[in-house]
């Protein structure tokens with residue numbers, strides 16, 4: 017049997033589990049709020065076209081309105097000025113939407129400090145235990161933050177100084193951008209950067225460095241506790257919006273056992 021036939025058989029018999037890493041998409045899905053003088057993204061809304069009624073007797077369907085960066089979504093390289101000449105979301109090669117996945121777990125650190133940021137030392141410690149961050153891998157940053165995903169206020173965790181959610185230090189973002197060949201960085205929070213990253217040097221280092229290095233972002237992931245440290249395969253499927261900077265995205269993990 018070919019490897020692919022074995023995989024298909026494993027999906028059918030349940031020895032390979034498909035884990036949905038996607039948050040449900042609805043009008044209460046948390047979105048990023050920017051300072052009021054800046055452009056704002058839209059919440060997800062449904063507008064009913066017909067529902068087995070005078071407007072369409074046998075069918076139900078909706079229009080929907082949303083931002084590209086709503087809910088579990090994909091950041092394409094052109095989302096950031098550092099990647100403005102790189103791929104839009106429709107141009108990202110399909111071969112680069114699927115890859116091995118690894119998990120870096122800082123749940124305990126984030127429980128103690130919601131502003132916790134991954135350091136270069138953390139990455140080197142992970143690599144000492146598990147080997148180098150694999151080529152063409154999705155690196156999933158497990159923080160436990162998805163437990164707040166149904167409560168937008170708690171999810172943002174903002175006070176007078178801004179949001180307090182975990183992320184990556186500028187030094188660690190630079191290390192990943194320059195020393196790895198990963199596909200992208202996946203997080204449980206509203207964006208790939210820490211809540212306080214507007215004040216980092218440079219600001220929003222994950223966006224600036226990963227997009228500029230042709231790496232992608234995945235946000236608002238769930239169920240990372242069900243993904244092993246190494247050995248899973250992740251499929252990220254954004255809509256191919258022509259000229260788009262990202263898209264809501266179904267993200268699935270294939271896990272053995």
Ligand code: MN
Nearest residue numbers: 085090091262
């Ligand atoms: Mn985004």
